[in-house]
Amino acid sequence: MYYNVLKILKEGLNDNKGWKKTWQNPEIKKKYDVIIIGGGGHGLATAFYLAKEFKIKNIAVLEKNWIGGGNVGRNTTIIRSNYLLNENEAFYEFSLKLWETLENQINYNAMVSQRGVLNVFHSDAQRDSFVRRGNSMIINGADAELFDVDKIKSIYPFLDYDNARFPIKGGLFQKRGGSVRHDAVAWGYAHAADELGVDIIQNCEVTGFKIKSGTCIGVETNKGDILANKIGCAVAGSSSVLMSKANMNLPLESHVLQAFVSESLKPFIPGVITFGAGHFYISQSDKGGLVFGGDIDGYNSYAQRGGMDMLEDVCEGGLALMPTIGKARLLRMWGGIMDMSMDGSPIIDKTHIKGLYLNAGWCYGGFKATPASGWCFAHLLAKGASHSLSENFQLDRFKNGYMIDEKGQGAQPNLH
Numbered sequence: 001m002y003y004n005v006l007k008i009l010k011e012g013l014n015d016n017k018g019w020k021k022t023w024q025n026p027e028i029k030k031k032y033d034v035i036i037i038g039g040g041g042h043g044l045a046t047a048f049y050l051a052k053e054f055k056i057k058n059i060a061v062l063e064k065n066w067i068g069g070g071n072v073g074r075n076t077t078i079i080r081s082n083y084l085l086n087e088n089e090a091f092y093e094f095s096l097k098l099w100e101t102l103e104n105q106i107n108y109n110a111m112v113s114q115r116g117v118l119n120v121f122h123s124d125a126q127r128d129s130f131v132r133r134g135n136s137m138i139i140n141g142a143d144a145e146l147f148d149v150d151k152i153k154s155i156y157p158f159l160d161y162d163n164a165r166f167p168i169k170g171g172l173f174q175k176r177g178g179s180v181r182h183d184a185v186a187w188g189y190a191h192a193a194d195e196l197g198v199d200i201i202q203n204c205e206v207t208g209f210k211i212k213s214g215t216c217i218g219v220e221t222n223k224g225d226i227l228a229n230k231i232g233c234a235v236a237g238s239s240s241v242l243m244s245k246a247n248m249n250l251p252l253e254s255h256v257l258q259a260f261v262s263e264s265l266k267p268f269i270p271g272v273i274t275f276g277a278g279h280f281y282i283s284q285s286d287k288g289g290l291v292f293g294g295d296i297d298g299y300n301s302y303a304q305r306g307g308m309d310m311l312e313d314v315c316e317g318g319l320a321l322m323p324t325i326g327k328a329r330l331l332r333m334w335g336g337i338m339d340m341s342m343d344g345s346p347i348i349d350k351t352h353i354k355g356l357y358l359n360a361g362w363c364y365g366g367f368k369a370t371p372a373s374g375w376c377f378a379h380l381l382a383k384g385a386s387h388s389l390s391e392n393f394q395l396d397r398f399k400n401g402y403m404i405d406e407k408g409q410g411a412q413p414n415l416h
């Protein structure tokens, strides 16, 4: 089914009775060329690029719940490419470029909105480090601008400039950053992959791997065994649990991260803003809700909800940046399970088991990575070799000491 304006008009006049399913509900085959475990953003994007760019047709995505029920539909929707280290910046800039043409590629309205991302700073030292980051972005082909406080006042007059505990001294701005409707990304990739013949199997939990003489030849599921030549795992916060079934112990911890949405308000926040003196960030959805969040809860968990102490911490950050938020009423909050790597950077790599591949370690920043992650993981699965943009995201880098320590905070998930 192809979505276009004429189709929308026709359906509008026809009581919307002619829409077909966005993706089918296929019978499971006995064997596939590639099985992707996890129907989140990364798994679905991988399947789409495998079929589209690498012309592999016999693919299944196995999802234990429903498409869009994981982190891909739980995040705070921010996309940007404002990283410091070359290994990350080049990868995330590639991702941002893919976002810019995504809706045409997948023929789906994902509401990609490049409304800008501003990181405010509060001290001279922080300004210097943001300047360095901005230069690194520009060197890698991204856009970055340094705003002084007058410029920030003119665009974001509602921030606290008069009596703030942490006065705003300026900000690093990325105009091409912004937000994307998160669950539409899952539905859009699922739709486009399905159009290319990918089998999307929901309610199919992988419970084990079929490994023979060091080679993975298939998976065990609640719907029976399924064979495959190659198996790619993209289950985000469940990575350690899944890979333990192949006797692998990953350098990851699972933590809960919460998101908060207020009642709908008239539009007043023109983009994404992050606070520089604590972990708080905010944007406003097209429906008017303030969408905000902060740090991980800080204890290992597989629950998709968090604690009140982090709510208090996030609200403190919000009130310090823009006291006006104190008048908004909170409508909803939820949590997602983060696959926190020890250096804050991801893993896209083979494993020591032939035929078994891993995509994980996205911490709280994997939504913006979805297109590039799918592309690079598809490249690895199709060609058996890493894409140049993900060649540093190796699983054994923690053992070998080649960590990509983006925040310079060391090997502590609660600090990055």
Ligand SMILES: Cc1cc2nc3c(=O)[nH]c(=O)nc-3n(C[C@H](O)[C@H](O)[C@H](O)COP(=O)(O)OP(=O)(O)OC[C@H]3O[C@@H](n4cnc5c(N)ncnc54)[C@H](O)[C@@H]3O)c2cc1C
Binding pocket: 037, 038, 039, 040, 041, 042, 043, 062, 063, 064, 065, 066, 068, 069, 070, 071, 072, 073, 074, 075, 076, 077, 078, 079, 204, 205, 206, 207, 234, 235, 236, 237, 238, 242, 257, 258, 259, 293, 334, 335, 336, 337, 362, 363, 364, 365, 366, 367, 368, 369
């Ligand atoms: C509150 C919150 C805010 C965030 N904000 C941002 C943000 O603003 N910007 C950003 O870039 N990132 C953000 N993130 C991070 C981002 O959402 C994740 O890093 C990213 O979505 C993870 O990749 P995914 O979409 O593939 O994960 P998921 O959607 O979680 O997909 C993994 C899938 O695997 C399935 N699965 C698990 N085990 C099995 C199994 N055994 N068999 C079959 N299927 C299985 C799960 O059901 C799930 O659907 C945020 C996350 C949260 C929770």
